[in-house]
Amino acid sequence: MAQRGNPVFVALDTTDAAEAAAWASRVAGAVGGIKLGLEFFCANGPAGIGAVMGEASGLPLFLDLKLHDIPNTVAGGVRAVCALKPRYVTIHAAGGPAMLKAAGEAARQAGGAERPKLLGVTVLTSLSEDDLDRVGFARRAMHEQVANLARLAREGGLDGVVCSPHEAASLRAAFGPDFVLMVPGVRPSWSAADDQKRVMTPAEAMRAGATHLVIGRPITKAADPAGAARRIADEIAGRNAAA
Ligand code: C5P
Numbered sequence: 001m002a003q004r005g006n007p008v009f010v011a012l013d014t015t016d017a018a019e020a021a022a023w024a025s026r027v028a029g030a031v032g033g034i035k036l037g038l039e040f041f042c043a044n045g046p047a048g049i050g051a052v053m054g055e056a057s058g059l060p061l062f063l064d065l066k067l068h069d070i071p072n073t074v075a076g077g078v079r080a081v082c083a084l085k086p087r088y089v090t091i092h093a094a095g096g097p098a099m100l101k102a103a104g105e106a107a108r109q110a111g112g113a114e115r116p117k118l119l120g121v122t123v124l125t126s127l128s129e130d131d132l133d134r135v136g137f138a139r140r141a142m143h144e145q146v147a148n149l150a151r152l153a154r155e156g157g158l159d160g161v162v163c164s165p166h167e168a169a170s171l172r173a174a175f176g177p178d179f180v181l182m183v184p185g186v187r188p189s190w191s192a193a194d195d196q197k198r199v200m201t202p203a204e205a206m207r208a209g210a211t212h213l214v215i216g217r218p219i220t221k222a223a224d225p226a227g228a229a230r231r232i233a234d235e236i237a238g239r240n241a242a243a
Contacts, residue, residue, distance in 0.1 A: 005032070006030075006031060006032030006233050006236075007032055007206065007210065007211065007212045007213050007236065008031045008032050008033070008202070008212070008213050008214075008215055008219075008229065008232055008233065008236075009031070009032065009033040009034065009035040009060075009062045009182070009212055009213065009214050009215075010023070010027055010031045010033070010034060010035065010215060010216065010219050010220065010229065011035040011037070011064075011184070011214050011215065011216030011217075011220075012024065012034060012035065012036055012040065012052065012216070012220065013037065013039060013040070013216050013217075013220070014039070014040065015039055015040060015042075015043035015044070016043075017040075017043070017044045017048045017051055017052065020036070020040060020044075020048075020052045021051055021052045021054075021055045022055075023220050023225060024052050024053070024055040024056040024059075025055040025056070026225050026226050027219060027225050027226050027229045028055070028056050028057040028059055029057065029226065030226045030227075030229035030230045030233060031059070031219070031229045031233075032059070032060070032212070033059050033060040033061065033062055033087065033212070034052065034053065034056050034059050034060070034061055034062065035061075035062040035064055035214055035216075036049055036052060036061065036062075036063060036064070037063075037064040037065070038064070038065055038066065040052075041063070041065060046081075046083065046084055049061070049063070049084050050084065053084075060086075060087035060088075061084065061085070061086040061087055061088075062086065062087060062088040062182070062212075062214070063081055063084065063086035063088065063089045063090075063116070064088075064089075064090050064162075064214075065077070065081070065089065065090060066090045066091070066092055066121050067089070067090070067091045067092065067095075067103070068091070068092035068094065068095045068099075069095070069099070070099065071095075071098045071099045071101070071102035071103075072102065074091065074095065074099050074102060074103050074106075075102040075103060075105065075106035076106070078091075078103050078106040078107050078110070078116070078118075079106045079109070079110040081116070082106075082107065082110035082111040082115070082116065085111075085114055085116075086116045087116060087117060088116060088117050088118075088119050088159075088180070088182065089107070089116045089117075089118055089119070090118075090119050090120075090121050090162060091103050091118055091119070091120060091121065091158070092120070092121045093120035093121060093122055093149040093150070093152050093153040093156070093158070093161070094149060096152075097152065097155065097156050099156075100118075100120070100152070100153060100156025100157065100158055101156055101157060103118055103158075104118060104156065104157040104158065117159035117160065117180060118157075118158045118159055119153075119158065119159060119160050119161055119162055119180060119182055120149065120150065120152070120153030120156075120158045120160070120161040120162070121161070121162050122145070122146045122149035122150055122153070122161055122162070122163065122167075123142060123145050123146050123149065125164055125184075125185065125197075129141065129142050132145060143167070143170070146163065146167055146171075147170070147171070147174065149161075150163070150171055150174070150175065151174075154175055154179065159179075159180050160179050160180025160181055160182060160211070161179075161180075161181065161182070162182045162183070162184065162214075163181055163182075163183060164183070164184075164185050164198065165183050165185055165186060165198075165199070165200035165204065165205040165208055165210065166198055166200070166208075168181050168183055168205060168208040168209040168210050169208045169209050171209065172208070172209030173209075180211050180212065181209055181210050181211050181212070182210075182211070182212045182213075182214060183205050183210035183212065183213050183214065184196075184213075184214035184215075184216075185197075185198065185199055185200070186199060186200060186201070186202050186205050186213045186214070186215050187199040187200075187201065187218060188201055188202060188218055188228075188231070188232055188235065189201055190231075191217075191218035191222075191228075192217075192218075194217050201235070202215070202232050202235055202236050203235050203236050203238070206236055213236075215232065218232070219232070
């Protein structure tokens with residue numbers, strides 16, 4: 001059984017549907033949800049998503065497609081993915097107010113009571129301030145650009161944003177308790193940082209204001225993925241991890 005109240009969405013980053021399904025079935029009892037992204041979706045499509053979720057014991061799906069196009073096209077994409085009943089879907093906040101509004105309307109129409117919650121992507125963590133300048137965003141500091149796009153997401157009716165653990169506290173303070181903060185860039189003290197640069201531990205990120213955590217390789221690449229996921233859940237809950 002999935003753990004109630006467990007905030008961890010495990011990122012199954014692979015194009016291999018069999019590998020993703022095997023990970024899902026191994027860790028389903030020790031995480032709160034499954035994150036599948038663009039790489040998996042491009043390789044395996046909706047049928048592949050369905051196959052993985054069939055191994056996930058009813059866990060919620062976070063479909064991280066980071067949609068960004070004209071309003072009509074994004075709305076069509078949101079309507080189409082509603083068939084997969086994702087709990088969360090990501091949209092680039094930089095797509096602008098009309099796109100965010102169209103996405104929200106599409107989710108309400110096609111998803112009904114089980115509509116997906118839409119999360120805004122603000123500034124990709126792969127971008128530096130110099131990159132922001134080069135792509136032609138206003139000359140704002142990174143944190144100002146993140147706050148600005150988060151505000152746009154909020155005003156556009158989105159349910160929350162994806163953000164780094166270092167942005168969680170200020171966004172929580174700015175947008176109140178009901179705004180979803182889905183936070184990647186998280187590493188337990190006992191795992192490798194991999195290519196993540198400015199990490200926090202799961203417990204620190206939750207204290208900073210995250211509502212959910214996205215954690216991939218510390219679970220999927222562990223010798224015992226379910227054990228690693230349980231250890232993370234124990235640390236978040238303040239229990240002494242049993243190893
Ligand atoms: O393996 P790891 O825990 O680093 O995986 C983190 C997941 O979160 C990956 O799927 C990655 O694409 C995603 N992500 C991220 N940073 C962002 C947005 C998404 O690491 N800013």
